Amino acid sequence: MHVYPAPLKKISQDLRRGTVDLEQYIVNICDHIEKVEPDVQALLPEPGRKERLLKEAAALKDRYPEPAGRPVLYGIPVGVKDLLRVDGFPTRAGSSLDPALFQGPEAACVKLLRQAGALVLGKTVTTEFAYFEPGPTRNPHNLNHTPGGSSSGSAAAVAAGMCPLALGTQTMGSVTRPAAFCGIVGFKPSYDRISTAGLVYFSPSVDHLGLFTQDLAGTEIAAAVFCRDWHPVDTAPGKPVLGVPEGPYLEKAGTEARQVFEQQLDRLSGAGIDIIRLPVLEDVEALARRHNRMASAEIAAMHAPWFSRYEELYRPRTVQIIREGQEIPDEEIEKARRGRSKLRRRLENCMQEAGIDLWAAPSTRGPAPEGISATGDPAMNLPWTYAGLPTITLPTGKADNGLPLGLQLIAPFWADEKLLAWTRELSCHLG
Structure with a gap:
């Protein structure tokens, strides 16, 4: 197992306060990468990575000598999926094509992370053009299993403790699925809540940016940096009512995923959370x-x-x-594009009529499949992505083989802040 702790909230606090020296932290991270990366293979190779990061860290310390003035992601090394353009790095999009074909301005989200004081750790492995042709990345929980995709490297790098934060994209299930397979938090905001400018697009109508962390508190910190018009909800607006989408959609989850899901629902019900089961997504x-x-x-x-x-x-x-x-x-194509908002309204109307605050579902059909020739099935994520609704996955259990399973929570469109606040409330009761 190659899983190591790297909680974003604590690390960011320590670096900003100066209780951990930034340059020594960078040395430690790079030494850790040298140890685990040959097995996990989450990052694209970069000769001189440590020297570059130390130079950037020194410049950051000079720019912000006083802890009180340090920005929220001061010194945090961030993995960036190799579909996003980063100044000074080639963009290959997981392919064998000439990187010159994908040149262009730096991605808007990368500019935001720099403005927040973060450092670009490097490019993380993606499947070819974010589809189903995998790269070499392996699951840190078991190297014989896939980490999921297409944001394979971002999820694996965070799970392996190479960085406390990584950026990914989702067109079907490419944030939620690898986050669940790798046992970390994966947050996919509402469609267009994070700008996709500077992305090598798969499908602009459903491409989303997403965030990977080990800790929910860290996700909240990062969301405030990257999401447009973010207004944090410090206190959850009461206990949420959960909706369980019974029918053909839920039946796609395998036996183990359903068992762990029902166990978590029992925990939440025992903690006073109302759960409403109703047929939905019959036309999945x-x-x-x-x-x-x-x-x-x-x-x-x-x-x-x-x-x-x-x-x-x-x-x-x-x-x-x-x-x-x-x-x-x-x-x-145009009919399918119109179908996005129709599905969104349908799901939200169903929530309003039934008094539901969040949908709850298994994050994946089961644990990460064995082998790295495929990245798993996005079936449990695809309807929510198509509707553009905000989703989050939390690690909430394990399969019989010890691999992680996740709980997926889904909120109405643009209710991302409430989603995170309610998830914070629910996480207190989850195993």
Whole structure:
């Protein structure tokens, strides 16, 4: 096992207060990376990483000599998924194509992390163009298992203690799933709550930015940095009423995932949390098809400048989705785009009518599958992503093989602050 503690809240407090020296912390992090990275393979190689980070840390100390003036992410090394442009780093998007093809201005979220005093640890491994062709990353809990995808490296780096915070993206389940597989917190805000400017897009209609941490308190700190118009909710507005989406959607979860999910619901019910079970997402298969067809068409459009020239450099599953997307008619794409807001309204109307504050569901169909040739199934995440609703996954149990399982919570659109406040309340009662 290659899992090590790296809670963002405590580390950020220690660095800002000066109780931990920034340069010594960077040395320790880089030494730790040298120890675990050969096995986990979460980061893209960078010769001279330690020297660069120490130079940047020294400049940061000179800029903020007094603890009182230090910004919230002062000195925090952040892993950045290799779909986001970062000045001084090539962007490969998990592919064999020339990085020059993806050049452009630095991603808006990277600018925000720099403004908050953070350091770019480096680029984290992504599957090829955020689809299903995996990279070399392994699950820190068991190296014989996938960490999930497409934000494989970001989730694994945080779980392995290489960094207390990492950025990822989600088009289907690429934040929630790897976070759950790696036993950490994964927060996917509402659609467009974090700017995607500077991203190598998969499907602009459903691409989301997301955050990985080991601690919920750290997620709240990071959300305030990256999310537009953030207004933190310090005290949860009472105990939330949870809705359980019974029917074909929930039936996609495997036996172990359902068992752990029901155990957590029992804990919450015993703590006085009201739980309402009702049929919803009965058309989950049609929703998934609509989402996937739209995403296929949009990735084909995104890659139109490159695919005809460099098709031989694309891996098979990526070739397949692009070819499929090229055949989808415009009217079907537009109908699928309109379907996003329709599903959102439907889910939110259901919540209002039933008096539900949050949906609750297993984060994944089961624990991380064995092997690294695939990244798992996003079925438990896809409807919420399609609707653009904010979601969070918490590590709440383990499968029989010792691998983590997560609880997924979903709030109404743009209710991200309440989602985190209610999650804070619920986490007190979860195992």
